[in-house]
Amino acid sequence: MRGNVRAERLLAIADDELILGWRDSEWTGIAPTLEEDVAFSSIAQNEIGHARALYELAAAELGTDVDALAFDRQPDEYRCAPLVELHLLDWAHTIARRYLYEEADRVRLAALMACDDAELAGLAAKIDREETYHRLHAELWAARLRDEPRFRAAVEELWPYALGVVEPDQRAELARRVGLRVESTQTVQRGQHTPELAELWNEMTEVRRSAPGATW
Amino acid sequence: MTVFEVFRQEKKGQAFQHAGSVVAPDAAFADAWAREQYGRRGESEALWLVPRESIHQVTEWADEFDLKYRRVDGYSIKERLRIARERAGRASAGDR
Numbered sequence: 001m002r003g004n005v006r007a008e009r010l011l012a013i014a015d016d017e018l019i020l021g022w023r024d025s026e027w028t029g030i031a032p033t034l035e036e037d038v039a040f041s042s043i044a045q046n047e048i049g050h051a052r053a054l055y056e057l058a059a060a061e062l063g064t065d066v067d068a069l070a071f072d073r074q075p076d077e078y079r080c081a082p083l084v085e086l087h088l089l090d091w092a093h094t095i096a097r098r099y100l101y102e103e104a105d106r107v108r109l110a111a112l113m114a115c116d117d118a119e120l121a122g123l124a125a126k127i128d129r130e131e132t133y134h135r136l137h138a139e140l141w142a143a144r145l146r147d148e149p150r151f152r153a154a155v156e157e158l159w160p161y162a163l164g165v166v167e168p169d170q171r172a173e174l175a176r177r178v179g180l181r182v183e184s185t186q187t188v189q190r191g192q193h194t195p196e197l198a199e200l201w202n203e204m205t206e207v208r209r210s211a212p213g214a215t216w
Numbered sequence: 217m218t219v220f221e222v223f224r225q226e227k228k229g230q231a232f233q234h235a236g237s238v239v240a241p242d243a244a245f246a247d248a249w250a251r252e253q254y255g256r257r258g259e260s261e262a263l264w265l266v267p268r269e270s271i272h273q274v275t276e277w278a279d280e281f282d283l284k285y286r287r288v289d290g291y292s293i294k295e296r297l298r299i300a301r302e303r304a305g306r307a308s309a310g311d312r
Contacts, residue, residue: 035238035249042252137248144241 006117007061008079011069012190013108014054015080016165018070019197020101021047022204023084024094032091043098043134050127057119071208075201081190083161085197095141096154100162102138103177105131107170156180163187220246221271223264224254232264 024044031037055066062069083101088094109131112124145151159180163171164187175182217239224235235254240246246265254260 033239035240035245035253039249039252042256133248133251140244140248144245 004061006120007058010054010058010061010120012079012081013112014051014058014069015078016084016101016105017047017054018051019078019080019200020084020097021045021051022200023087024098026087027094039137043137046130046134050130053123053127057123067208071205075198076193078193078197078201079190080193080197081161081165082188082192082194082197083158083165085194085200086158086161087196087199090150090154092145092148092150093154093158095138095145096151096158097162098134099138099142100155100158100178101165102131102135104162104165104174106135107174107177108166111167111170160185161188164189217241218246219268220250220265221268222250222254223266224260225262225264226260228261230261232262235260235263237268238265 021044024040024047028037028041028044031040051070052066055069059065059069083097083104086093086097088097109124109128113121113128115121115124142151155178159178162178163174163182163185166174171182171187218241219237219239220243221237222235223232225232238246238249238253240249243265250263250265254263
């Protein structure tokens with residue numbers, strides 16, 4: 001698997017979407033209002049759908065399949081950014097992550113849509129169309145909570161993690177979009193993992209590991 | 217929070233029908249949430265979101281003199297229909 005630059009790039013994004021989709025789905029049934037519960041769960045499902053599409057491209061590249069990539073790797077083989085791994089237990093942090101991730105994803109997708117890899121650029125455009133709604137949702141919350149100290153504090157706390165979602169040359173654009181500064185902090189880089197990822201992985205892969213090789 | 221009543225149009229040209237409601241802090245949130253609850257499976261052509269307080273409701277009905285003849289259930293239409301059909305049947309059979 002090592003050395004395949006295209007696959008590594010695809011896996012980084014796919015892992016972000018899968019792990020964030022998983023984390024966001026943890027709010028299903030307990031989000032602040034019924035309406036938000038439905039919306040948030042739906043967005044989580046969309047992100048997992050994006051992960052699936054990206055894993056399909058990576059699987060073709062690596063001669064494996066989507067489920068193997070999603071579930072059969074060890075936690076330290078995942079390429080996701082630490083931002084998506086964090087187990088956030090309050091709404092201010094959760095919505096701050098959603099907002100920061102959407103802004104980071106917007107910058108990343110814009111670059112992918114313009115890249116020379118036609119297959120990836122096409123998929124990025126398809127994903128981007130669905131992200132329009134995610135952005136609408138994130139922007140609504142960010143605008144509403146802008147002056148709430150708890151939300152501001154959560155955004156600032158997660159900012160070093162958000163920087164780690166995008167490539168170094170995309171960070172200035174991300175900072176401009178969210179009104180923060182790249183130099184104000186030390187980026188939490190992709191490639192390292194929080195202990196929370198191993199916990200999530202344990203739960204996420206439990207059923208798959210319980211019956212290796214089973215056809216579902 | 218405001219209750220927005222949601223009306224859903226299934227196909228272009230069809231009448232909007234009441235689908236349910238969403239409780240939201242403002243119209244923008246109502247828009248975002250109603251899309252998810254009433255449109256994410258492609259089941260709606262369009263939605264109308266109406267703040268519940270904008271709806272003028274009518275519940276009082278005066279019928280002090282019990283004017284049954286103004287209601288359709290005042291007529292026994294079934295029997296009249298049976299007789300009319302029989303007559304029509306005989307007439308058409310005779311025409312042939």
